[in-house]
Amino acid sequence: QQAPSASTLTLGAAKAAALLERQLTLAKTRAHSTALQTLGSSRFHAVADSVAVLASEVPLSGADTELKRLAADAEARLTEAVTALHDTGHAYNAEADTP
Structure with missing residues (x-):
């Protein structure tokens, strides 16, 4: 060859x-x-709303509060919210968003 x-x-x-x-x-x-x-999914917007709420709860002055404890609480709540989301394996699943 x-x-x-x-x-x-x-x-x-x-x-x-x-x-x-x-x-x-x-x-x-x-x-x-x-x-x-x-x-564009409602699940993403739910997480974004939770993050916005958590950010609004952070105190502006840390003199009277323990920022590390508050940050850990916020992280735990955010982790819980993200864990609660359905993992569909698809970008968007309308059936997973219905109650």
């Missing part, structure tokens, strides 16, 4: 690169769409 020529290898490499580029572009597009859908 004869070894492939340099031009054949170059052409094959170019085709492979183009195929990989198309696959990468498709994967990026899908990931972008999934991220946008997730950001």
